[in-house]
Amino acid sequence: GQQLNQSPQSMFIQEGEDVSMNCTSSSIFNTWLWYKQDPGEGPVLLIALYKAGELTSNGRLTAQFGITRKDSFLNISASIPSDVGIYFCAGRTGTASKLTFGTGTRLQVTL
């Protein structure tokens, strides 16, 4: 099956620092999505990307759909304590609804 490799697995950063994480696939995707999971909750959609090369922002978050269509990147600028959580990438091929999820990046923010 399709595999999504997400890195890094975990990050410990100080408040105010910028964060970068990425997701790579062995297959081509036509949709990339980024989710955040707060402790004890289900994942919530942050950003959706639909075209190779697309760059989309949501507040301090910016995500990019890689040119090869096999990768995606998420950046968080000026991190704050509420950024703590697990960030998942997810990809979709074709027009079917089913998503494949990455293994997640756990973010910890220290004051």
Next chain:
Amino acid sequence: NAGVTQTPKFQVLKTGQSMTLQCAQDMNHNSMYWYRQDPGMGLRLIYYSASEGTTDKGEVPNGYNVSRLNKREFSLRLESAAPSQTSVYFCASSEASGRGYGYTFGSGTRLTVV
């Protein structure tokens, strides 16, 4: 509030017991999914239902069954629970096809099998 509702939130089972996890959505979505989340493994698809009346196996279906009761409800059944099924289970829903806007997830069921 609109969204995906899962019950129960917590459950402890003994090995061999059976139980059904319930999921309901009120967004008129066609597709529904069951995932399990284990440390370091991300979200793995157990079963999904692309539309009312259809169900398909996902990545890790062994030991589970599902029922798409109607458009709103999608249940997951463990017939004979095993310790390996200790996990956090998430239900999600989405539009059936096309771009969609990603999944909407429930808040999860934390299951422990002893």
